Amino acid sequence: MLKSKKALAMSVLCAVASAGFVASASAAETTMQGNLDEIIIEGSRNTVPKDSFGNVITEQSYARTGGDVTVVTRQEIESKHYQNITDAVKRVPGVHINDMGYRGGEYGFSAYSQQVTINGDGHVVVLLDGRRLDNSASSSSSGSSSSSGNTSMVPLHLITSIGNVESIEVIKGPGASIYGGDASGGVINIITRKGATKPSTTIDIATGSWKRHTYGLVHNGSSDDGNWRYFMVLNRDMGGDTHYKDGLTGKNYKYFGTHYKDDSAAVRIDRQYDDNHFVSLSYNYTNNWDGYPVVPRDYRAASIDRFFSGQVNIDAAAGKSHAPINQGFRNKWWYHGVLGDYTTSKTSNLDLTYQFNKDNNLPSYIRAFSTHNTYEAAWVKNSNFNFSPSGNITMEQLKAYLDSYKGEHSVSTYKEQSNGVELQLGKRYGINDILFGVTASHDTYNRVNPSANTTANINRNILTGYLQDKIHFSDKFELTPGLRYLHASDYTVKKGNGADKSPSDSQVNHVSGMMATQYKFDDTTSLYGSWAQVFRAKKVTDYDAVLEPLEDEKGNVYNVGLKKSFGKKTNLDINYSYLKMDNAIGSYSVEDLTTATGTKSYAMNAKQSKKALNLSVEHQFDDNWRLGASYTYVKTDFHSKNFKTVPDGTSLDDLLNKQVPINNYQIDLGYDKGKFNVDLLTTIYSGNDTDYFTNNRFVISDLSMNYKLNEKATLYLIANNLWNTAWENRYMYHMGIGAFPQQGRRILVGMQYKF
Numbered sequence: 001m002l003k004s005k006k007a008l009a010m011s012v013l014c015a016v017a018s019a020g021f022v023a024s025a026s027a028a029e030t031t032m033q034g035n036l037d038e039i040i041i042e043g044s045r046n047t048v049p050k051d052s053f054g055n056v057i058t059e060q061s062y063a064r065t066g067g068d069v070t071v072v073t074r075q076e077i078e079s080k081h082y083q084n085i086t087d088a089v090k091r092v093p094g095v096h097i098n099d100m101g102y103r104g105g106e107y108g109f110s111a112y113s114q115q116v117t118i119n120g121d122g123h124v125v126v127l128l129d130g131r132r133l134d135n136s137a138s139s140s141s142s143g144s145s146s147s148s149g150n151t152s153m154v155p156l157h158l159i160t161s162i163g164n165v166e167s168i169e170v171i172k173g174p175g176a177s178i179y180g181g182d183a184s185g186g187v188i189n190i191i192t193r194k195g196a197t198k199p200s201t202t203i204d205i206a207t208g209s210w211k212r213h214t215y216g217l218v219h220n221g222s223s224d225d226g227n228w229r230y231f232m233v234l235n236r237d238m239g240g241d242t243h244y245k246d247g248l249t250g251k252n253y254k255y256f257g258t259h260y261k262d263d264s265a266a267v268r269i270d271r272q273y274d275d276n277h278f279v280s281l282s283y284n285y286t287n288n289w290d291g292y293p294v295v296p297r298d299y300r301a302a303s304i305d306r307f308f309s310g311q312v313n314i315d316a317a318a319g320k321s322h323a324p325i326n327q328g329f330r331n332k333w334w335y336h337g338v339l340g341d342y343t344t345s346k347t348s349n350l351d352l353t354y355q356f357n358k359d360n361n362l363p364s365y366i367r368a369f370s371t372h373n374t375y376e377a378a379w380v381k382n383s384n385f386n387f388s389p390s391g392n393i394t395m396e397q398l399k400a401y402l403d404s405y406k407g408e409h410s411v412s413t414y415k416e417q418s419n420g421v422e423l424q425l426g427k428r429y430g431i432n433d434i435l436f437g438v439t440a441s442h443d444t445y446n447r448v449n450p451s452a453n454t455t456a457n458i459n460r461n462i463l464t465g466y467l468q469d470k471i472h473f474s475d476k477f478e479l480t481p482g483l484r485y486l487h488a489s490d491y492t493v494k495k496g497n498g499a500d501k502s503p504s505d506s507q508v509n510h511v512s513g514m515m516a517t518q519y520k521f522d523d524t525t526s527l528y529g530s531w532a533q534v535f536r537a538k539k540v541t542d543y544d545a546v547l548e549p550l551e552d553e554k555g556n557v558y559n560v561g562l563k564k565s566f567g568k569k570t571n572l573d574i575n576y577s578y579l580k581m582d583n584a585i586g587s588y589s590v591e592d593l594t595t596a597t598g599t600k601s602y603a604m605n606a607k608q609s610k611k612a613l614n615l616s617v618e619h620q621f622d623d624n625w626r627l628g629a630s631y632t633y634v635k636t637d638f639h640s641k642n643f644k645t646v647p648d649g650t651s652l653d654d655l656l657n658k659q660v661p662i663n664n665y666q667i668d669l670g671y672d673k674g675k676f677n678v679d680l681l682t683t684i685y686s687g688n689d690t691d692y693f694t695n696n697r698f699v700i701s702d703l704s705m706n707y708k709l710n711e712k713a714t715l716y717l718i719a720n721n722l723w724n725t726a727w728e729n730r731y732m733y734h735m736g737i738g739a740f741p742q743q744g745r746r747i748l749v750g751m752q753y754k755f
Contacts, residue, residue, distance in 0.1 A: 048073060052475060053518045053526045054563040054571075058167055060130050060191060062361050062426070063179075063435065065470065065480040065516035066528040068094075068172040068561050068575035068614060074193070077162060080679055080704045081716050081750070083214065083237065084157040085165065086114070089188060091681060092170045093630035093666055094119045094575075094614045098730040101244065101742045102258040104290025104343040105155070106377055112294070114155045115730075118172050119577050119612035120634030121185030123536065128159060128190050128284070128349060131369060132180070135416045136488060137460040137540070138445035158347050159190060160284040161235040161264040163204070163216050166193040172614070173559040173577055174514060174532040177466045177482025178437065181512030181535040184557040184579055192282060194270050195220040195229030206750025208718075211240035211259075214750065229270045237262045241291070244741040247694025247726035249299050252744060257293030257337020262286070276358035284349040292377065293337025295732075295739045298330045330735045336380060341409070344376040362426025362433055373416040378409040415446040420462075433470040438463070445540075457494040458540055463487040476520040484512045491540050508537045508552075529560040534581065542585065547604050548642060555581030555608070569621075575614040584608040586638055604643050610636045628668035635662060661698075661729075662687030675708035685727070694738045698727035712755055718748040 048071065049057045055064065056071040070092045082088040090097040098115040099105075106112040116124050126133050169189040171179075179187045199221030206214045213236075220231040238261040245252050268282040350370045357364040420441025427434050445458040468482035488508040514532035521527070536553040543550075561575035587603045616630035665684040671677060686697040703719040724745040732739055 053478075053520055053528070054565070058169060058191060060169070060189065062363070062433075063130065063176050063468075064169075064171065065176050065468075065482075065514075065530060066478075066518040067175060067516065067530055067559055068573065069175075070170045072168040072170070074166050077165060078752075079677055079706060081706070081718055081748075082162055083718075083748075084162050085159060085168065085190060086156045088162065088165075088168055089116070089156065089170055091666070091668070093616045093664075094172055094612070094632045095170060096120070096661075096664065096729070099742075100295075100730070100740050101728070102242065102255065102291065102293060103157070103260045103262070104288065104292055104345075106292070106343065114157075116156065116188070118170070118186035119614065119632070120610055120636055121579060121612075123182055123534075124185040124188060125179055125183040126156070126159070126188050126190070127179070129192055129282070129351065130178075130189060131351065131367070131422065133159065133349070133371065135371075135373070135418050135443045135445060136441075136462045137443040137458045137491070138414075138416045155345075156188070157262070158286050158288060158345055160192065160266055160286065160349075161216075161233050163218050163233040163235055164192050164231075164264075164266040164284065165190055167191045172575060173530060173557060174534075176480075176516075177468045177484045177512075177514050177532075178435065180464070181484050181486070181510075181514075181533055182553075184532070184534045184555070192266070192268060192284075193220070193231050193233075194268055194280070195222050195231040197222045197226045197229070200754060202752060202754045204750060204752045206716075206748050208748030209746035210242050212746075212748060213238055214748070227272050229272070231266075231268045233264075233266045235264045242743045242746075244296070244744045245724050245726035246296075246299060246738065246741060247728065248738045250726065251299070252724075253296065253299065255293065255296055255337070255741070255743075256334075257291040257341065260288070260290040262288040262290070276355070278355050280351070280353045280355075282349075282351045284347075286345070286347045288345045290343050290345075291337060292341040292343045294333040294341070295330055295735055296337075296741060297334040298736075298738075330739055333735075339380045340378075341380055342378050344374075344378075346372075346374045348372045357426075359426060360428040360433070362428060362435060364425045364427075365423075367422040369418075369420055369422065371416070371418045373414075375414040376411050377414075378411045380409055412449045413447070416444070418443045431472045433472070435468045435470075436466070438465040459492040461489040478518050480516040482514045482516075484514070486510045486512070486535070486537070488537055491543075493540060506538070506540075506543070510535050510537070510552075524565040526563045527561070528563075529558075531556065531558050534579070538585075542603065547602050550585055550603060551583050551605055553581060553585055554583050555579065561614075570617065570619045573614070573616045577610075577612045579608070579610040581606075581608040583641075584638070586640065604640050606638055606640045608636070608638045610634070624671055624673045626670045626672075628666070628670075630664075630666045632664040633662065634664075661685040661693075676706065678703070678705045685729070690737075692731040692737060693728065694726065698725055699723065700725050700727060700742075712753055714752045716750050716752065718750075719745070720747075721745050 051057055051061075053066055055061065055066055055069055058071060061069075072088045072092070077088060086097055086099075089095050096117045098117065100112055100114075105114060115122055116126075118124050169187070169191065171187040171189070173186055174181070174183045175187050200219070202216070202218040204214070204216035204218075206212075215234075215236045217234045218232070220229070222229040240259045242255045242258045243252055244255050264284075264286040266282070266284045268280065270281075271279045273279075348371070351367060352369075353365055353367040355363050355365040418441050420439060422437065422439045424435065424437040426436075439462070441462045443460050443462060445456075447456045447458075449455070463485075464487070465485040466482065468480060470478060470480045472478045486508060488506075491506045512533040512535050514530065516528070516530035518526060518528045534553070534555040534557055538550055538552055557580075558578045559575065561573065564572040564574075566572070584606050585603055586606045586608075611634070613633040614630065615632075616628070618626070618628045620626045663684075663686040665686070667682045668679065669681075670679045680701060680703050682699065682701045684697065684699050688696045688698070690696055701722040703717075703722060705717045707715045709715060721742070721744055727742050728738060728740045729742065730740050731737065
């Protein structure tokens, strides 16, 4: 029955696409926006160029199918002085960044990696100039990881420097067949900058709390005839150990081991032949060193030895526990930051694109790409760390021991590589905008873990294709059916410490369908809606599931929304999304004394539903004052198909459903006058379950100020967490509440000079 319904849905989809194509023979062409290459997006989100349906236009917006889209512009990046891509997207309503309170993280382990969710869904596809950045052979940085994390784990600050970003499209929901059937949460598309006809150089220097220093250099220009353009950017961001306010004790502490030094560089060269033909070569590189403290110490301990040497106190007969009986388990890990554990990452993205045609803003191009990621995680060797005090000791005694400790580190290395080619054809036929594309890539993942004496080399070939038809029935109504095809070869896994593995059922062939529509009632009101099939193939780690064989993730996602303008000063957006997964993969972790780390992870098949509501209003009071307000509600229900409790008896549904805030409010107040502008953003998280968070509500305010000294020089100040709120945005089962505190109040003062 299920297969017949899918076949019927696909038949209807193809029939609608064919009907629209045939109708183009007798219908008049509709007028679309102008040459997107010539668009310069400036101003607030209220004043950026929009199409007739109210969607913000970018040079890559031709691929979108309408819906709830926010575009972070270059002017907004500069006026609010975002320091990285994470800073920019976390201010978008519906976007939630789960992190550990420090940079870096343990790549491939979702508990200690940055996670991005949109409308409560972590399946977010990250693009760079329209190209997916995930690696099908790896679970470390894939937007489709399942039991290894079930979320996008492409750390946004590792992709490219914020100085290299022209705009960021944040698309809630799948958005288009181009983006894939696994983008149920949404898409983040990072569009890079290109050179201008007039050469210019910008220097940006800033300093702030906890020894933070940033340095940025941008230079761009063109040849005398303007046919050749170039853009270059260099950036360094470095800082010492941060501080935080503890939500459990109410006191401020230093967060040992959170110092970092991140470098990035990018270059882009464009050769323009005419309005429709160009060649572009771009290269993005990041090199990051980040301290890895794991978690801070739990300061509720009455004495250090009670919660340090006696770490885990659980029933030996049971052998497992969902939550630590005492705070000692968390304190088992905190000394890693003191002793210098760290992670490094080096990423490079090389793209060569030739656009050979452009028909009514639909580009046809061929692109070759190569992506390399290298991660290292350095852990102190526990066998060399023998600290077993008897009786109470003071912090001074502990510090003296740590200062005298000269341990070695064991370094695990993870390497990802993806090489491939992309072809896209775009053509207008009457009222039909047809996009066809195909991508072929060879993905590899190499892992070396000396502490566990394991190695693995994983290979996989990927072929994807899409066909999308945006049918403009009139200037008020359009319909967009689409299909996406995925072929993935069997995994080839070469293990250095055991038998090779090539799962016989790991080959994937799948077709996903989608449908989107937009309708314009009048010049002030438009309605949109979409449906897409969700499909996420199992990852290589899913074949090692402990509880049961895991299945591919399948389901459907639906979006509906309304855009309304009240005069020229007020815009209202309402969006509702519903995700229904017939099969999702859930994971959880428990304490387990039989393992080296004292924990063990489990994964299982489950049913999942998610409801999300977004409301946002933007109002321009006058030439100086503006206000943006938004509300996001997310409710997730996750039910294991075969298991109702984890091994210690804890309810699985409670474990997976209550670890994110239900309500998110944002109030963004801005003031611009002459040489001065200021922006105050206040975010309120409420509905937090106090079994998982230190408070049921968090209020965080961020301030940015600019003063333009002259046409060349600008002074700025950024103040984050003004109220020094004790807060966290994630929970880890066996670490307990408050284990991932976010940074306390901090400032950054800088100067930008253009010449």
